[in-house]
Amino acid sequence: MNKLLLLEDDPSLSKTLIKYLTHHGYVVDWAKHGEEAIDLTYDNHYDLYLFDINVPLINGIDLLSALREAGDMTPTIIISALVDVESVTKGFIAGADDYLKKPFDPEELLIRIKAKTSTLKEKIKYKEYEINLVTKEIFFKDTPIHLGEVQKNIFIALLKNYPNPVTKDELMLLLDKPTDLAMRVNIAKLKKNLNLTIKNVRGVGYQII
Structure with a gap:
């Protein structure tokens, strides 16, 4: 069973995604800000990260960059309302494997998650x-x-x-x-x-x- 880390500060969206992904067999840990997310990565092994960009304390791109520099190559999907080319480019430069623009259909996210996690097995x-x-x-x-x-x-x-x-x-x-x-x-x-x-x-x- 794949374990995911969701970094998202919107409680409504987070609860919706957690319920949906749990229904489809995933275990999801939720971090509301970057500091909480980085602590969770120290204590747990994840098969995939789902990172929003604009979150408190440490934004998603800076967090991903730090994880990559530390040798953490966990597949990562950026989910963000920032749709400009510069933001998307920064996400991939930081080490993102995929970038999904908000708003999105949870089913589309599920397809992308399956595409990333199935390669692990x-x-x-x-x-x-x-x-x-x-x-x-x-x-x-x-x-x-x-x-x-x-x-x-x-x-x-x-x-x-x-x-x-x-x-x-x-x-x-x-x-x-x-x-x-x-x-x-x-x-x-x-x-x-x-x-x-x-x-x-x-x-x-x-x-x-």
């Missing part, structure tokens, strides 16, 4: 299954398992989000011809081929259990 293990995320090879007790591309991608998506469900909309994007029937057929085949328990979470999507 080359393999996923689930019971006696193992997936190589680089080659997309699937093994059961060290024996290769061969699936069609669509079922393979659905299986990987379900495991990446385990134990939380994957939304129906996300899974639809993995289908060649996205229809409800095609989704049900692929899920049924996946359950049969791999002897899996996949639950239909009403109004949300599917969840491997």
